[in-house]
Amino acid sequence: MKKINVGIxxxxxxxxxxxxxxxxxxxxxxxxxxxxxxIKYVCDADLKSKRPVKAKNAILTKDAYKIINDPxxxxxxxxxxxxxxxxxxxxxxxxxxxHIVTANKALLAQEGKQIxxxxxxxxxxxxxxxSAVAGVPIIKALREGFAGDKIEVILGIVNGTCNFxxxxxxxxxxxxxxxxxxxxxxxxxxxxPALDINGVDSAHKLVLxxxxxxGRFVKLSxxxxxxxxxxxxxxxDYAKDFGYVIKLLAIAKLSGGKLEVRVAPTLLPKDHLxxxxxxxxxAVLVRADMAGGVLFNGKGAGSFAAASAVVSDIVDVARNVNxxxxxxxxxxxxxxxxxxxxKISEIESRYYIRFSVIDKPGVLAKISxxxxxxxxxxxxxxxxxxxxxxxxPVVIMTHEAKENELCSALKxxxxxxxxxxxxxxxxxxx
Amino acid sequence: MKKINVGIxxxxxxxxxxxxxxxxxxxxxxxxxxxxxxIKYVCDADLKSKRPVKAKNAILTKDAYKIINDPxxxxxxxxxxxxxxxxxxxxxxxxxxxHIVTANKALLAQEGKQIxxxxxxxxxxxxxxxSAVAGVPIIKALREGFAGDKIEVILGIVNGTCNFxxxxxxxxxxxxxxxxxxxxxxxxxxxxPALDINGVDSAHKLVLxxxxxxGRFVKLSxxxxxxxxxxxxxxxDYAKDFGYVIKLLAIAKLSGGKLEVRVAPTLLPKDHLxxxxxxxxxAVLVRADMAGGVLFNGKGAGSFAAASAVVSDIVDVARNVNxxxxxxxxxxxxxxxxxxxxKISEIESRYYIRFSVIDKPGVLAKISxxxxxxxxxxxxxxxxxxxxxxxxPVVIMTHEAKENELCSALKxxxxxxxxxxxxxxxxxxx
Numbered sequence: 137m138k139k140i141n142v143g144i145x146x147x148x149x150x151x152x153x154x155x156x157x158x159x160x161x162x163x164x165x166x167x168x169x170x171x172x173x174x175i176k177y178v179c180d181a182d183l184k185s186k187r188p189v190k191a192k193n194a195i196l197t198k199d200a201y202k203i204i205n206d207p208x209x210x211x212x213x214x215x216x217x218x219x220x221x222x223x224x225x226x227x228x229x230x231x232x233x234x235h236i237v238t239a240n241k242a243l244l245a246q247e248g249k250q251i252x253x254x255x256x257x258x259x260x261x262x263x264x265x266x267s268a269v270a271g272v273p274i275i276k277a278l279r280e281g282f283a284g285d286k287i288e289v290i291l292g293i294v295n296g297t298c299n300f301x302x303x304x305x306x307x308x309x310x311x312x313x314x315x316x317x318x319x320x321x322x323x324x325x326x327x328x329p330a331l332d333i334n335g336v337d338s339a340h341k342l343v344l345x346x347x348x349x350x351g352r353f354v355k356l357s358x359x360x361x362x363x364x365x366x367x368x369x370x371x372x373d374y375a376k377d378f379g380y381v382i383k384l385l386a387i388a389k390l391s392g393g394k395l396e397v398r399v400a401p402t403l404l405p406k407d408h409l410x411x412x413x414x415x416x417x418x419a420v421l422v423r424a425d426m427a428g429g430v431l432f433n434g435k436g437a438g439s440f441a442a443a444s445a446v447v448s449d450i451v452d453v454a455r456n457v458n459x460x461x462x463x464x465x466x467x468x469x470x471x472x473x474x475x476x477x478x479k480i481s482e483i484e485s486r487y488y489i490r491f492s493v494i495d496k497p498g499v500l501a502k503i504s505x506x507x508x509x510x511x512x513x514x515x516x517x518x519x520x521x522x523x524x525x526x527x528x529p530v531v532i533m534t535h536e537a538k539e540n541e542l543c544s545a546l547k548x549x550x551x552x553x554x555x556x557x558x559x560x561x562x563x564x565x566x
Numbered sequence: 567m568k569k570i571n572v573g574i575x576x577x578x579x580x581x582x583x584x585x586x587x588x589x590x591x592x593x594x595x596x597x598x599x600x601x602x603x604x605i606k607y608v609c610d611a612d613l614k615s616k617r618p619v620k621a622k623n624a625i626l627t628k629d630a631y632k633i634i635n636d637p638x639x640x641x642x643x644x645x646x647x648x649x650x651x652x653x654x655x656x657x658x659x660x661x662x663x664x665h666i667v668t669a670n671k672a673l674l675a676q677e678g679k680q681i682x683x684x685x686x687x688x689x690x691x692x693x694x695x696x697s698a699v700a701g702v703p704i705i706k707a708l709r710e711g712f713a714g715d716k717i718e719v720i721l722g723i724v725n726g727t728c729n730f731x732x733x734x735x736x737x738x739x740x741x742x743x744x745x746x747x748x749x750x751x752x753x754x755x756x757x758x759p760a761l762d763i764n765g766v767d768s769a770h771k772l773v774l775x776x777x778x779x780x781g782r783f784v785k786l787s788x789x790x791x792x793x794x795x796x797x798x799x800x801x802x803d804y805a806k807d808f809g810y811v812i813k814l815l816a817i818a819k820l821s822g823g824k825l826e827v828r829v830a831p832t833l834l835p836k837d838h839l840x841x842x843x844x845x846x847x848x849a850v851l852v853r854a855d856m857a858g859g860v861l862f863n864g865k866g867a868g869s870f871a872a873a874s875a876v877v878s879d880i881v882d883v884a885r886n887v888n889x890x891x892x893x894x895x896x897x898x899x900x901x902x903x904x905x906x907x908x909k910i911s912e913i914e915s916r917y918y919i920r921f922s923v924i925d926k927p928g929v930l931a932k933i934s935x936x937x938x939x940x941x942x943x944x945x946x947x948x949x950x951x952x953x954x955x956x957x958x959p960v961v962i963m964t965h966e967a968k969e970n971e972l973c974s975a976l977k978x979x980x981x982x983x984x985x986x987x988x989x990x991x992x993x994x995x996x
Contacts, residue, residue: 424874
């Protein structure tokens with residue numbers, strides 16, 4: 137049986153999970169892959185900290201180039217994260233003919249175009265199942281499972297931290313701050329949670345899902361990204377009254393030759409397939425023109441869920457190496473679609489709008505007059521009586537309207553002297 | 567670019583969908599597969615009926631051996647269904663070195679062991695994504711996506727007809743007969759719906775899901791199969807009162823070195839991931855020890871959903887042929903587990919039990935005394951007052967109990983003179 141040597145760069149949470157599976161299940165993995173997978177090196181800047189596993193037969197090193205320059209290494213597994221020096225390590229390894237397995241979504245979203253190009257030039261495989269919804273083989277499904285389909289829509293809940301926070305706010309009535317603190321206590325959120333809650337982590341994953349679904353490498357800067365920091369408990373309550381829940385969605389849609397790619401908190405009807413994905417769970421709903429709607433739902437992160445994805449990639453690449461089928465799949469980034477990007481101002485949507493108004497006669501008339509002027513038609517209104525407050529919320533659900541008209545209308549409305557705080561608008565998805 | 571010639575046997579609903587995709591998307595498929603896929607033949611016993619597509623460049627034939635014996639054919643696509651002569655065609659084609667793509671779950675469930683063995687001996691690929699939950703790449707996911715995992719449980723709603731009928735009964739209060747008639751009117755059920763409603767179709771799919779998940783080829787005769795014909799509107803109502811819905815589940819579980827494989831109507835808590843899969847939709851919940859719980863949800867059947875699965879298989883095999891990586895995946899049936907099958911009498915479960923009793927004092931005492939004697943402990947009881955009926959239902963939810971004890975208890979109870987009809991027991995899944 138052929139032996140495949142791997143070197144792991146990054147011996148943290150995910151790295152430890154990968155070592156545990158590769159070492160603990162070597163005979164099972166041999167049966168499944170047809171080869172013997174051997175961890176030759178584990179590399180980390182910190183070799184002193186206690187880990188839950190030992191890499192018994194591996195050489196521990198602080199020097200990634202020991203792995204990169206070893207001609208016996210077949211696959212380099214990059215689990216260190218961050219842009220530099222991960223990018224340099226991966227490129228150097230590919231130039232030495234190593235195949236790559238990585239979980240580094242930020243790196244691929246930012247530098248993927250160059251990295252995939254080098255992989256092609258070097259004739260090596262690069263696999264990245266753990267980079268989005270780690271517990272679910274969604275990367276493989278999008279790359280291989282819909283080969284006869286044109287994908288029309290991708291809707292994803294792809295950040296577990298945000299989904300946990302929104303779950304706490306929705307189910308327990310927690311404030312954003314309390315929910316975030318809880319997420320940090322439980323280890324679901326980093327001490328600096330910015331990338332999660334501002335939507336950028338979701339945007340990283342969306343770049344990769346869009347690439348695989350639409351054959352189009354979208355720049356991060358082309359994605360309209362809104363996080364969940366402005367979502368208030370009020371909005372969640374009002375949404376509930378209308379029969380909706382609020383989720384942070386990563387969205388990519390192709391229609392009329394234009395591709396729309398964005399991350400934003402979104403109202404979903406409470407019986408929507410994605411509306412009942414709670415806590416740290418992630419899910420992606422794919423609408424393909426032949427297969428129909430397909431939901432993938434599972435763990436987005438965690439040591440073993442991510443390690444499961446990394447190991448399935450290692451086995452996949454090992455099968456390629458064993459059967460001489462390296463670069464069996466055509467490169468994603470070259471499978472370009474000619475779709476133009478749709479600007480966020482050009483999209484159409486239904487909207488949930490919350491106005492903060494002075495409680496006096498004629499206010500609703502003023503607001504609805506401005507909305508009407510911009511061809512925004514009202515589907516329903518809720519104004520609750522609040523005896524003690526002088527400023528009261530008026531909540532409106534609109535029919536389908538144009539984003540640019542909505543923005544103009546809200547700009548105009550926010551200048552009215554009856555409006556006492558910035559108006560909140562959240563899109564509604566079917 | 568290399569040309570791959572395929573021959574399609576079976577020009578029915580799915581065959582027409584496959585022709586439509588292969589002909590209509592040839593350049594897209596070339597980009598995705600790296601080869602040019604050409605339909606050289608389409609074979610069907612009936613060449614006269616109108617189809618929604620024409621196989622423009624294909625040779626139409628009634629003789630499958632024209633395809634099987636043509637040295638230019640790379641892949642034979644079997645979409646005729648049934649055991650004979652599909653089995654003979656597939657085996658003859660493999661012996662001529664052709665790769666196989668099939669949607670034939672009944673054939674693989676019944677004769678798969680022999681067919682996979684011939685594929686191995688002949689060094690050809692056999693792919694069957696369309697054989698279960700066609701719209702969802704679940705076969706690929708189980709075969710490749712959980713390579714580092716041990717799968718613990720598979721729970722599937724894999725028959726769209728049954729799920730449609732149970733949906734009608736649950737949501738609209740329809741009777742079984744009315745719901746079945748509706749399914750037939752909508753084209754969801756065959757005019758002879760026996761294989762669907764008696765659970766056998768689900769068992770066919772379960773054989774394949776079990777093979778891929780547990781490396782074990784279970785005989786159909788080893789699967790305990792119950793259909794939905796005995797489910798009454800009453801049971802659905804009572805289940806709802808307790809907070810449950812009734813679904814026909816295909817179940818495979820590995821625990822304590824024993825593998826439990828069965829098909830049965832089952833109570834699921836109403837917030838269970840599978841409880842909200844309605845109409846003709848299918849879903850499979852996989853619990854893997856590393857990845858965690860993963861739900862796959864999509865269309866189970868239909869011309870284009872099935873064709874989508876068939877085409878993704880064709881592209882997969884075409885990539886193998888193109889990269890010289892035929893038989894890149896180790897054979898499923900050889901990846902045997904040493905788990906013993908658990909007999910249905912050995913399983914443990916919670917139960918929903920509906921007794922039909924005479925409405926007089928002391929009845930519940932008698933029933934609960936027998937249950938207690940068999941170590942079956944009662945979690946809750948509902949007995950609704952029915953003034954006009956002399957026979958009333960008493961519904962009990964039990965705690966975890968042994969199946970053999972339950973059977974003994976019910977045998978004893980059904981002999982009591984206060985019991986007026988056969989007692990109904992349905993298992994409850996967490």
